[in-house]
Amino acid sequence: MIDPQRLEDYLGATLAGPALGDTPPGLADAVRYAVFPGGARVRPRLVMAVALANGDDQPGLTDAAAAAIELLHCASLVHDDLPAFDGASLRRGKPSVHVTFGQSLAILTGDALIVHAFKILGMVGAQAPDRLPALLSIVAGGVGMPGGIVAGQAWECEKNVELSQYQQAKTGALFAAATMAGAAAAGVDPNPWRTLGQCIGEAYQVADDLLDTNGDALTAGKPVGQDQSHDRPNAVQQLGRGKCTQRLRSLVEEALESIPSCPGEATLRTLIGQESEQFMKLALSRPAAA
């Protein structure tokens, strides 16, 4: 089984005082504020689960890949919350980074987290240099151009957006990077693992859209109704609640069916099934808000 404490310990160590050394204290504080306490840590747990299902013979590389994916996710949250985008004042149940530390440090916090993610990969890469190029390409692909989360956010600046392309970049790409990075860290071909991440990512996005239209800020840990107020593509508004619920269920099915043959296949399937049940319950149980 995955040990969530293993990830927290790794993240804690890589952002602790000694690791950050002479970093300006404000930046160091803001970076830690952005990462702790975490949300569900779904993406890094996915990295670790896929690596574990494939033998996890280089746990140091797995930890670094998982942490890198989580730091990149945190960076995107910090920048997305800025007034230039969502202007969200609440994140993970507390004031967002720019509210607490100001916009300058919030921008730099995102930048620093992105760089730190790649730095971590470089630091452990020498343990298995043959796996590093693929891992680096996978992680960068999940975040950058053409179809990573930064590109996904940039679709919000465009007049004409196709919903599935937007969602794939905004959410699916980093989930796909997570499953593929788990495979690459364990030394197996990452490509067959792409569909699993994409399906879970799209399912999460649909669930998030349902929560944004039907949930409340307490459940979501962030403001709701954001898509409508920012005129952003939202699956519920485009397809309706019924079709979204159906789509959510079929994405989870597709995810489970896509799991490639591997030593830990059964355990991984059980784990993903349980997690999916939990987030489906959260997304579907709320009555429509008034």
Added chain:
Amino acid sequence: MIDPQRLEDYLGATLAGPALGDTPPGLADAVRYAVFPGGARVRPRLVMAVALANGDDQPGLTDAAAAAIELLHCASLVHDDLPAFDGASLRRGKPSVHVTFGQSLAILTGDALIVHAFKILGMVGAQAPDRLPALLSIVAGGVGMPGGIVAGQAWECEKNVELSQYQQAKTGALFAAATMAGAAAAGVDPNPWRTLGQCIGEAYQVADDLLDTNGDALTAGKPVGQDQSHDRPNAVQQLGRGKCTQRLRSLVEEALESIPSCPGEATLRTLIGQESEQFMKLALSRPAAA
């Protein structure tokens, strides 16, 4: 000799339409706007010069390292120009990215350039995987925490700043990364190459401070008097013009003396001497502005 066109070709190809694929058009345009036409491209030319002086047996890796360093520099300019920092409306003689594309795309442009820099390294890393971990650590170290350019920018958010620590992070770190990356790309020990980069970087920073206090926007290609209006540490304000000029000359001397023994040592020394003369002339020739 270094062929500057080789770098421009590489940058052009990695940011051309086919390479950026389905990137949202606004982001693709903004990213290219941030990189072309370039400034002096001092840092990537330093990468290439040091690699060349050491045999340059993996030119693909050298090109990627040089381009990565330049993209990271461009990213820092885009973010530094934002209203949350300098609020500079002019950069390299044209409106800055946020003026032309808006703040949202400017933030994303910086993010995308940072990620693209690391993506490039991953793409060529397979050519020489044994050199990739060091290269990655060097490049990330020049940009991130504790002492890279993002940390340097974050010192501007602190009340108590030591000038040399600030300048080393804000400018010296990426120059040190440039010389070290050139060595690492060519497969030689990068550490003896740190001093050269640090000295050139600090010299550039002092020259930039002189230009900011004495130059005009046309020569600088950006607004001047920024340090004073933003209450930022500036060597001229702290040490006076005379001591700064002296410091600039001694840094260039120190840089030239630090060049490690290598096959192309003489050519490299001549090149750095000539370039230093040029930027010293620019920084020292302007009369104090009214």
